[in-house]
Amino acid sequence: MRGLFNIVIFLLLFIRSVQVMDTDLVDPFGCNETLFNTSACHQVSYDYYCTLSRSTQDWFRELYNEALADGPRTRKEIRTLDDAERQAYIDAVVALKNDKSVWPNKYDAIAMIHTNRTLCSAHKGTNFLGWHRVYLLIFEAALRQKNRNVTLPYWVSVIDNYMDNHPIPNNSVIFTDAFLGNSDGIVRTGPFKHWKDLENCTLQRELNSNNSMPLISPKIIDMIQNNLSVHHMKQIVYDENDDWTTLEGQHNHAHDWVGGMMHILDFAPQDPVFVLHHAFVDYIWTKFIRKQHNLNVHEEYESVGQDVKRHYPNRTMDCFYWLKNVDGLDPKLAANVIYEDSPACPDCGHSKYLKCDATFNICIPDDKTESAVSNQVSWSLRILFILFRVMMVCFELRECHLFCGDCTGCRDMSYDAI
Template sequence: MKVLLIIVLFLTLVTDSVLSLDEELLDPFGCNETLFDTKTCHRVSYDYYCTISRSTQDWFRELYNEALADGPRTRKEIRTLDDAERQAYIDAVVALKNDKSVWPNKYDAIAMIHTNRTICSVHKGTNFLGWHRVYLLIFEAALRQKNKNVALPYWASVIDNYMDNHPIPNNSVIFTDVFLGNSDGIVRTGPFKYWKDLENCTLQRSPNFNNSMRLMSPNIIDTIQNNLSVHHMKQIVYDENDDWTTLEGQHNHAHDWVGGMMSILDDSPRDPVFFLHHAFIDYTWTKFIRKQQKLFVEEEYESVGQDVKRHYPNRTMDCFYWLRNVDGLDPKLAANVIYEDSPECPDCGHSKYLKCDATFNICIPDDKTETAGTNRVYPLWQLHVCLLCSLFYHLFL
């Protein structure tokens, strides 16, 4: 009788485990499939394009004007925020998701800008940096409507190259419940757990357990920021080639490293890590501009790109109908944004999540299990195995 009971219980638990595994870790709806293939960009019209309603685009313009009129705000590396600052930022992001005064909600309305043919004109060319700077300002202005004290942090992902326990998302404090939630599959921990988008797809990331994806190269990012021989914009954006040494080429690595929705251009802003990542790209560009100023380099907008017509200076910015591509280089866009330098030794921004490696004089991630707790959520099948072992022990031993 005991043996029969064990068999029945085992079959029940295994069935439940398979179902729960499908629900919690897998993607049953094909939500990670590519929605728009940028390889087809050259086949579609070069005219202004935006899928967002004109009334919502007008709201974007209001946010843009607020961003320019707003007082100075300081963007910091997210691991250097204190607990209250980090929580205020997270609360503002969640508040946008819950605010349905703009369809479908304010967070997704902004995320939906970065979709379909719009992505043709904002990648692989000169417009990449300027358009995304405008995008960040609009997102930040929406956050500051929720909390005036909030500024958009940045994620200096180059630091995560130096993790002691291998540079994979599952080992980063960024992907714990006190920051952005787990990195392995559907996001089921942290402040954005089980977020749904307009297509009812659940927010998800792809684990990088085999370390096949790489983060941005610290050496290349340092070259862009500080090497005096690299001082023209055309040296750091795509031309006709997929150049991984450019800032855009390097930026692609973090998208793929996080994986899931972040690795798909149409979906990437649906994961809040997108805005932290692009804030670091903007920070790097800001450092590059400071270098130009020291060298008395006056930048002129030069159209380069794989689909160069979309990057022409006087072409209207997709979804930002009041701007031209060249406006992305206007110094007034950065006038009220102050970037705190990326953490450096010896204090590493006074972050409890970073420590100074005195040998190489660089800040490295602290072990997340010592500072924030692990993001590991054990699948139910593992718990069921433990339960079966316990039952076996009590019934037969």
């Protein structure tokens, strides 16, 4: 028995050392160290530009038209979906990744919209919210081509601020096999395990790697949704405002918190958590618009941002040649989407993954539920898993040397300073 104990200790220490090596090698080109280069936005051409073929953009237009003609559908917080609903959503996402009828596949084709010039025109200004709303509508329409009953969920990351022992990310059920898979490096578990992009980059995450990065602030969200003095769009997107008091600035937190591919603008949509996060951002904007209506405020598109010219109202919306930036504010874009309110006490959306903290009257992750899920694995299976992981990590170390390929120009932009 003592011999078996020593073997287990040795394996644990070996795995830890390999994981350190894995962390060093997984990003040899320093992609995760680069910052958003603001000057690069000004150096590139101001003309309309999209790297995708016109036929692919035509497909986006078809999806857009389908989204508007599809009729109202309801988006829910992902933890309030029942098991069958969540599995149907996951299956539809995987089906897009496997569908190569559009080059290179339907999932990656949509992810590629969030690259190159759009890194400048869809961030740090007025176009941020409208451009991403169009992106979500197109992605959701593609999902519904796979399963008519699927709608895009959203992830209320604010709830994960209240995890027990925060900021330990493993407490979040979002990053378990039943949802999005593991959060500690290359995604090896769950429905999206070993996903690769066009450059053979393997999907990876590094949740809260510095143990200090907060998620979206509940105070800022409350200000956006309820403070009556905050009632114009220019107050919640980047301009001369304090970046961290804006919705756009707060949205950066989750990108940094998830880390890995989510931390880099060009790579972020490769992680399925991207659309869940931006659906939450869109949910907050929807609540903000509701407040505007109650105040009888009629929003007008005002071009603000660090790269103002790219946010001009009549400029073509990048990769969506049939739209102008100002079209992102068109009420018809939101008319076909109904957001179910985020989980609230006392029932917390009837989710088995959430519970009500009666002291503060907020919903928090139910760690007991998450622990019960993890404890279903017996110790014998865990030992086998350790042995298997040793072999997998050793094998994957070779491919890590190739990670990221050419990381130059706009591909180097991260969410650190957006």
